[in-house]
Amino acid sequence: MKVIDLFSGAGGMSLGFEKAGFDILAAYEYWDKAIEIYKNNFAHPIYNVDLWNMKDYSDMKRLNPDIIIGGPPCQDFSSAGKRDESLGRSDLTIIFSKIIAEVKPKFVVMENVARVEKSNAYKEAKSILEDANYGLTSIVLDASLCGVPQKRKRFFLIGELNGKDGALKPYLVENLASKPMTVRDYFGKSLGTEHYYRHPRNYNRRGIFSIDEPAPTMRGVNRPLPAGYPGHPGDSTSDRDKVRALTTIERSYIQTFPEGFFDTEMAKTHLEQMIGNAVPVNLAKHVALSLKNYINNEDVEYKTDQQMSLLI
Secondary structure, three states: OEEEEEOOOOOHHHHHHHHOOOEEEEEEEOOHHHHHHHHHHOOOOEEEOOHHHOOOOHHHHHHOOOEEEEOOOOOOOOOOOOOOHHHOOOHHHHHHHHHHHHHOOOEEEEEEEHHHHHOHHHHHHHHHHHHOOEEEEEEEEEHHHOOOOEEOEEEEEEEEEOOOOOOOHHHHHHOOOOOOOOHHHHHOOOOOOOEEEOOOOOOOOOOEEEOOOOEEOOOOOOOOOOOOOOOOOOOOOOOHHHEEEOOHHHHHHHOOOOOOOOOOOOOHHHHHHHHHHOOOHHHHHHHHHHHHHHHOOOOOOOOOHHHHHHHO
16 A cells, blocks of 8 residues: 655654555655655655645645655653643644645554643644544554564554544554563674663663663663763662663664664764654554554454553
8 A cells, every 4th residue: 555654754654664565655854864864765755845834735645645654743742841732843743634634545644652642732633533534543552562672652543534443453452562572682692781871861760771671762862871970779780881872873773773774974963863753663563564454354353451451
C-alpha cells in the first residue's frame, strides 16, 4: 500500500514502514537539517513544506495515498518541556488531522508522546477525525517490547476510514515481546562498556545505567559525565572509571537506526536533537506490521483488557 509521511523528521517512521513492506511515496518536512538526512537515505522525494501554512492539498490528493503517517511536533506535550499548549506547536496536531480529513486516505497513523491524550489540541484533532468518519484505535506502546533496547513510551492513534473504534488494538499487542529488550540484548558486548551516562534533567534523577536494562528515553541532549555529578542511589555503579556517555552514533543505534544512516558532517547538536526526537525504527515497524496484519485479515489471539494492560 502507498504511504506518505508528514512531519517526517529524519525518517524513523518512513524507515519502519518501508521495512514492513509498505511503499513510501513521499515525505513532508520543514527542518532543513532533517531533510538533508532523509534525502541521504531514501530514494523517494521529500518536500520542504511548512504544513502550518499549507492551504492547498491537491498535490497530496494526486499522490492518492492509502495511508498517511506522521508525528506532529510534540514539544508542548512533552514532560521535558514546559507543557504549554499556547506556544503553538501543539496546533500542528490539529493541522495533521485537518489534512487527513481533506485528503481522506484509507488509514492514518499518528505518533506522539504518551501524555498527548490529555491535551486540548489532541481532543480537537480526534474530534476532526471522528467527524471525517474514521474509526480510531489509540494505544501507548513501550518501545522495549517492540524490538527497541529503550524504555520509551509513545502514543499511537490509528484511524480507518469507515472503520470501527478499537479494531486494531488486538493486532498491536499480539506480537509484543514478553520482556523488555536490554541494551546488551541488542548490542551484545560490542559497546565495550557495562555502564554509561545519560545526562538527567536534574540530579534528583539517576544518570548512570547498566547495559543489562533497557536504555532510558533518548533525549536531544548528550553530555559527558561531568566532574560535578553527585551520584544517585539508583546508579548502576559508583565507579566513575567504568562509565562513559554513549556516542551520537551509538544513540542512533539505540533508536534502532541502521549503521551509516547518520553519516554526515552535520553539527553534532543538530544530530543529537534529530536522534532524540525520532521515532525508533523498530517501534514504527511494529506498528506497520500490526496494521499490515489487520489489512490482510490475519488471525490474532484476542487478549483481555487485563492481559493487554500487563503487556503495555
